[in-house]
Amino acid sequence: MDTKYIFFTGGVISGLGKGIAAASVGALLKARGYSVTIQKFDPYINIDPGTMSPLQHGEVYVTEDGSEADLDLGHYERFIHTEMTKRNNLTTGQVYHRVITKERKGDYLGATVQVIPHITNEIKEAIRKVSANSKKFDFVITEVGGTVGDIESLPFLEAIRQFCLEEPRENRLIFHLTLVPYIKSSGESKTKPTQHSVMRLREIGLQPDVLLCRTSKKLDIETINKLSLFCNVTSESVIEARDVKSIYEVPLMFHKSGVSELIQDKLGLPETTDDFSDWKEYVRKIKHPKGKITIALCGKYNKLVDSYKSILEAFVHAGVDNSVKVDVKWVDTEELAGNEKEMLGNVDGILIPPGFGKRGVEGKILAARYARIKKIPFLGICLGMQCSVIEFSRNICGIKDANSSEFDSETRAPIIDFMESQRKIRKKGGTMRLGAYPCTLKSGTKAAKAYGKSEISERHRHRYEFNNKYKSRLQKRGMVFSGINKRDNLTEIIELKNHPWFVGTQFHPELKSRVFDTHPLFRDFIGASKKYRARKENRVSKKT
Numbered sequence: 368m369d370t371k372y373i374f375f376t377g378g379v380i381s382g383l384g385k386g387i388a389a390a391s392v393g394a395l396l397k398a399r400g401y402s403v404t405i406q407k408f409d410p411y412i413n414i415d416p417g418t419m420s421p422l423q424h425g426e427v428y429v430t431e432d433g434s435e436a437d438l439d440l441g442h443y444e445r446f447i448h449t450e451m452t453k454r455n456n457l458t459t460g461q462v463y464h465r466v467i468t469k470e471r472k473g474d475y476l477g478a479t480v481q482v483i484p485h486i487t488n489e490i491k492e493a494i495r496k497v498s499a500n501s502k503k504f505d506f507v508i509t510e511v512g513g514t515v516g517d518i519e520s521l522p523f524l525e526a527i528r529q530f531c532l533e534e535p536r537e538n539r540l541i542f543h544l545t546l547v548p549y550i551k552s553s554g555e556s557k558t559k560p561t562q563h564s565v566m567r568l569r570e571i572g573l574q575p576d577v578l579l580c581r582t583s584k585k586l587d588i589e590t591i592n593k594l595s596l597f598c599n600v601t602s603e604s605v606i607e608a609r610d611v612k613s614i615y616e617v618p619l620m621f622h623k624s625g626v627s628e629l630i631q632d633k634l635g636l637p638e639t640t641d642d643f644s645d646w647k648e649y650v651r652k653i654k655h656p657k658g659k660i661t662i663a664l665c666g667k668y669n670k671l672v673d674s675y676k677s678i679l680e681a682f683v684h685a686g687v688d689n690s691v692k693v694d695v696k697w698v699d700t701e702e703l704a705g706n707e708k709e710m711l712g713n714v715d716g717i718l719i720p721p722g723f724g725k726r727g728v729e730g731k732i733l734a735a736r737y738a739r740i741k742k743i744p745f746l747g748i749c750l751g752m753q754c755s756v757i758e759f760s761r762n763i764c765g766i767k768d769a770n771s772s773e774f775d776s777e778t779r780a781p782i783i784d785f786m787e788s789q790r791k792i793r794k795k796g797g798t799m800r801l802g803a804y805p806c807t808l809k810s811g812t813k814a815a816k817a818y819g820k821s822e823i824s825e826r827h828r829h830r831y832e833f834n835n836k837y838k839s840r841l842q843k844r845g846m847v848f849s850g851i852n853k854r855d856n857l858t859e860i861i862e863l864k865n866h867p868w869f870v871g872t873q874f875h876p877e878l879k880s881r882v883f884d885t886h887p888l889f890r891d892f893i894g895a896s897k898k899y900r901a902r903k904e905n906r907v908s909k910k911t
C-alpha cells in the first residue's frame with residue numbers, strides 16, 4: 368500500500384498531550400498490523416534541544432543513531448516500539464541550516480531563496496524521507512509542535528497544505544487536538560475556542576478531518592453536533608478525549624471510540640479488526656497494583672516531571688512487572704545534607720538521575736552513600752553512576768579528593784574525567800558521546816542476571832567517564848565493573864558486592880523501556896526495592 372500520512376495539529380492551548388495522542392493513534396494502527404513511524408516538527412530555532420535547559424524544554428531524548436531529540440520521541444518509541452532516528456525530529460533551526468548550506472554551495476542557481484518554496488520544500492522532503500527506500504512505513508504520523516496561530520509554526524503548516532495538494536485524498540488525514548472546556552457555573556461544555564482554532568487552520572488552507580477534543584466532562588450530543596457544524600467535520604469525526612489517570616489509557620479510549628475504523632474508513636482501507644487485549648490488560652495492571660513502594664528521585668530539577676520523563680515512565684513499566692505502584696519521592700539534593708534520615712529514611716529505593724553541572728552534586732554523593740550504608744536498592748544513571756563512584760572512592764578507598772573534573776577542573780583525583788576524545792571539543796551542540804554503543808557484561812553480576820545475555824547495546828549522552836587509573840583500587844574494595852565497552856575500554860556499569868542491589872550505569876537505560884518491554888535494570892531495581900520493603904515490613908510486624 369502507499370504510505371499514508373496523518374498530521375497532528377494542536378489548538379487553543381499547548382500541553383494538551385498531542386505527543387501522547389499521536390503515539391496512541393500509532394499504537395492503534397500497529398494493533399491493526401500496519402507499520403508506523405511518527406515524526407515531530409519543533410518550530411523553535413535551536414538545531415536540537417541538546418543545548419536547552421531541562422527546565423525550558425524537559426528531558427532531552429536520545430535516539431539510537433545519536434541525535435538529541437524532543438521528549439515526544441520517547442513517547443513514540445514507548446507506545447509503538449518503532450526505533451526513532453534523527454529523521455524523526457525536525458526543527459526550524461535544522462530546516463534553515465539545510466537551506467542556507469545549500470545556498471552557500473550555490474545549489475539554488477541564482478534564485479532568490481524564500482520561505483515559499485525553499486523552506487517549505489525542505490519540510491516536505493523531510494516528511495517523505497522518514498519513510499524512504501529500505502524503511503518504508505504504511506503510516507507516517509507527523510506531529511506539529513505548538514498551537515495553530517503561532518507565528519513560528521506557519522511554514523510547517525504551509526508545507527503541510529502544499530503536501531496535501533500533492534498527495535491523493537486517500538493518502539492523508541489531518542487531526543486537530545483541541546480543548547473543550549467545561550464551565551461549571553453554566554454547566555456547559557464550550558465549543559467556541561475550538562471553533563476559533565479550526566477557523567485559524569482553515570484560514571491557512573487546512574481543513575481538519577478529525578477533531579480530538581480534550582475535556583473533563585462527557586461531551587453531549589448537542590456539543591458534538593455544534594462542533595461538527597461549525598468546524599466542518601462529520602459528527603463521527605468528533606472524538607472525545609476525556610481526562611484519564613494514566614497516559615496508557617489513551618490508546619484504549621481511542622480504541623473504544625472507534626478511531627481505528629474511522630481512519631481505515633476515511634483512507635479507504637479494508638476494515639480489519641483487533642481486540643487490543645494486551646493494552647487492556649496492561650492498563651488493568653497499572654490501575655490495580657497489589658502493593659506500592661516509594662523511590663527517592665534525588666535530583667535538582669525537582670518536581671519538574673518533564674525533566675525526568677523517561678525515568679518516570681520506566682517506573683510505570685517496572686511497576687507493572689512487579690505488580691506494584693511506584694510512588695516517587697522528590698528529593699532536592701541541595702537540601703539533603705544533614706537531613707538524610709528524614710528525607711531518605713523511609714524510602715524503598717534510591718535513584719540518582721542524569722545531570723550536568725556542579726549544583727546539587729554533593730547532595731547526590733550523600734544520597735549514594737546513604738544507599739550503600741543502609742543497603743537500600745540503588746540505581747545511578749550517568750551522573751548518578753559517576754556520583755556513586757566518587758562516593759566509594761572517597762569513603763571506602765580513602766581517596767579524599769576524589770571528584771569529577773566536571774565539578775573541579777583542578778582536582779588531584781579525577782576519578783571521573785574528560786573522555787580523551789572530548790578534550791579538544793569547544794562547540795557544545797551535538798558533541799557529546801551520543802547514541803548507542805555496545806557493552807559486554809561480566810557473568811555472575813546483577814547486570815548479567817538482569818539482561819540474561821552478555822552483549823548489550825545502550826544509549827549515551829555524556830562527556831565524562833570513569834578514569835581507569837583508579838580501577839584496581841576500587842575493585843579491591845568491592846566495586847565490580849560489570850559492563851565494559853571493550854573497544855574503547857570504557858566503564859559502562861558498576862555494582863557493589865555485599866549490597867542487595869547497587870547498580871550504576873554510564874548509559875541511559877530509561878530511554879529503552881517500553882510498554883510490554885520494561886528495561887531489565889528498571890525491572891530488577893523495582894523488584895529489589897519491593898523485596899527491601901517486604902523485609903522492612905516483616906521486621907516491623909515481628910516487633911509488634
Ligand code: GLN
Nearest residue numbers: 721722749750829830831
Ligand atoms: N555531566 C555528566 C557528563 O557529561 C553526566 C551526563 C549525564 O548524566 N547525562 O559526563
